[in-house]
Amino acid sequence: MKNRVIIEMKPILDITSDEWTEILAQHPQHNYQLARDGTLPLPIDALLRKIAKSSIRQIEHDNQSVWERCIKRDIPLEEHNFDPVWLGQNLAEMDELKTPGHVLLIAGDDGLSLMVRALTNSRFSHVGMVIPGETPILWQSYINTPTKANYPPHPDFVPGMVTNWGADVSDLARFIVMYLKISKNVKFVLRKLTQPLTETQFAHMSQYINLALTTPVKYPSATRLTLMYLRDKYPQIQPLCDHLLGPGPIEKGGEFCSMLTAHTYAEAGVLNPSTKGIEGYFPGDFSLDYSRINTQPMCGDVPLFEPNEIELRFVHPVNYNYNYWSWCNLF
Incomplete structure (x- = not known):
């Protein structure tokens, strides 16, 4: 494309709807629609990486001091060969993961994650809530993978059942191992609540989680949810989202990851409802991003989270061969 290089250097929100249409028309041989498992085909993943590159570079520059202040x-x-059992035991011993309600923020580096980060002006593309157990679990809205197998077993589900309802619990260690095996540069950041949940607040939160898990409505995969949400929020990228979503009606229902987290806090009674509606939350809104220092979520008259972030750093084995598609068969 004549202006392809120029467009790839633009901030992603400056690319017009017509330019997106032109970009996608250059490669009609590529099947840009989502794979059955909810992942993006490699050609479109690579394209989104290139287009998001300029915006991500600026976001990281603006947040350099924020990363440096992370604990x-x-x-x-x-040293333990990506063993999720060892990792689960290690995480269970961390003081920061012994209290329910803290959030785990994820800075993904796949094409869709980079696009989410670029569009929302944030270091982060995903967020979930950590709940302690024999090993910690992650309450989240995510793509349909075997790591989402019902864990721990719920009385209304067959153990090991994989659900895809826009909300699920994952074994935290298995989820982290999955991400590390497919993404070399992913980052994980923990954000702790300022005040622990009371018994009543935790009971309300648990009640909502159980209700969301057992509601017999099948929502779209979280990848589709993300695209549908971005499609409505940013009209200029509608051609891209329509191309990826494919023909047919746009499904309704389900909650984007940050919406689910905000909804859970609201049900627990710890998120000020007057701040903004749950549909207005992005992953970065739960972080200390440079652009969000003055808009922190509140619980009454105090910030919902402590004024720091904890980066969980997992050292990778040397010369590990990262395989974008291998995550489907990890567990």
């Missing part, structure tokens, strides 16, 4: 927790996973 660092190094976990020597390379």
Whole structure:
């Protein structure tokens, strides 16, 4: 395309609808629609990486001091060969993960994650809520993968059942191992609540989680949810989202990851409802991003989270061969 290089250097929100249409028309041989498992085909993943590159570079530059202030927790996973059992036991011993309700923020580096980060002006593309157990679990809205197998077993589900309802619980260690095996540069950041949940607040939160898990409505995969949400929020990228979503009606229902997290806090009674509606939350809104220092979520008259971030750093084995598609068969 004549202006392809110029467009790839633009901030992603400056690319017009017509330019997106022109970009996508250059490669009609590529099947840009989502794979059955909810992942993006490699050609479109590579394209989104290139287009988001300029915006991500600026976001990281603006947040350099924020990363430097992160409390660092190094976990020597390379010495244990990506063993999720060992990692689960290690995470269960962390004081920061013994209290329910903290959030785990993820800075993904696949094409869709980079696009989410670029569009929302944030270091982060995903967020979930950590709940302690024999090993910690992650309450989240995510793509349909075997790591979402019902864990721990719920009385209304067959153990090991994989659900895809826009909300699910994952074994935190298995989820982290999955991400590390497919993404070399992913980052994980923990954000702790300022005040622990009371018994009543935790009971309300648990009640909502159980209700969301057992509601017999099948929502779209979280990848589709993300695209549908971005499609409505940013009209200029509608050609891209329509191309990826494919023909047919746009499904309704389900909640984007940050919406689910905000909804859960609201049900627990700890998120000020007057701040903004749950549909207005992005992953970065739960972080200390440079652009969000003055708009922190509130619980009454105090910030919902402590004024720091904890980066969980997992050292990778040398010369590990990252395979974008291998995550489907990890567990």
